Amino acid sequence: MQLLDEHVLNTLKWDQDGLIAAIIQDHSSKDVLMMAWMNRESLQKTLEIGETVFYSRSRATLWHKGETSGHTQRVIAMHVDCDADVLLIQVEANGPACHTNNTSCFFRTMTDFAEKPEQL
Amino acid sequence: MQLLDEHVLNTLKWDQDGLIAAIIQDHSSKDVLMMAWMNRESLQKTLEIGETVFYSRSRATLWHKGETSGHTQRVIAMHVDCDADVLLIQVEANGPACHTNNTSCFFRTMTDFAEKPEQL
Numbered sequence: 001m002q003l004l005d006e007h008v009l010n011t012l013k014w015d016q017d018g019l020i021a022a023i024i025q026d027h028s029s030k031d032v033l034m035m036a037w038m039n040r041e042s043l044q045k046t047l048e049i050g051e052t053v054f055y056s057r058s059r060a061t062l063w064h065k066g067e068t069s070g071h072t073q074r075v076i077a078m079h080v081d082c083d084a085d086v087l088l089i090q091v092e093a094n095g096p097a098c099h100t101n102n103t104s105c106f107f108r109t110m111t112d113f114a115e116k117p118e119q120l
Numbered sequence: 121m122q123l124l125d126e127h128v129l130n131t132l133k134w135d136q137d138g139l140i141a142a143i144i145q146d147h148s149s150k151d152v153l154m155m156a157w158m159n160r161e162s163l164q165k166t167l168e169i170g171e172t173v174f175y176s177r178s179r180a181t182l183w184h185k186g187e188t189s190g191h192t193q194r195v196i197a198m199h200v201d202c203d204a205d206v207l208l209i210q211v212e213a214n215g216p217a218c219h220t221n222n223t224s225c226f227f228r229t230m231t232d233f234a235e236k237p238e239q240l
Contacts, residue, residue, distance in 0.1 A: 002231075002234070004230075023155060032145055032152060078230035079229055082218050084237070106201050106208040107202070108201075110207075113128070
């Protein structure tokens with residue numbers, strides 16, 4: 001995919017930490033798999049390699065999804081919302097999105113969570 | 121729906137502004153419609169009335185989606201992600217989610233956006 005030029009990058013609305021939220025959706029099932037954050041570098045890297053690359057806020061580093069697990073996400077399409085402050089990325093997932101091995105990080109209903117909030 | 125008790129509310133991971141991201145998905149088409157923010161009060165209000173109520177960061181006030189437009193979103197299901205810092209809410213939408221009158225706020229591809237970043 002084509003990298004974004006400086007003007008386009010500047011038109012996206014980055015938060016105070018220079019990040020933008022990226023919602024990851026399975027392009028085939030349309031399940032929402034996860035939400036993560038991107039900085040400018042990780043977005044460009046995602047466009048460059050055609051797989052999701054996020055910015056890990058806890059580790060303060062780029063995070064190529066699946067780098068160690070092999071559960072990469074190939075980018076099929078990318079959308080920008082009306083405010084240009086959220087990305088929606090449709091992917092073909094090569095394995096579960098979640099570190100718990102669930103297909104999606106949203107595997108708990110609010111009811112399940114309310115009953116056992118500490119349990120994953 | 122049942123309101124969350126204090127312990128469950130405290131187990132959700134609110135950001136430094138006391139907010140949590142809420143991804144809104146059409147329960148039938150599975151299209152992702154929008155992303156918005158909730159504080160504790162708007163989440164409880166959402167559970168209480170069964171329609172989405174967000175926290176508007178720009179107006180610093182609760183925002184019952186569709187209050188003026190009539191384009192309310194009836195909550196069908198609610199999920200919490202593995203980190204408990206993002207909500208996924210499946211809704212039945214009574215009209216377009218976007219203020220542009222598009223069904224979804226994600227109506228622009230990144231390619232469209234890169235060509236005309238200022239145009240909605």
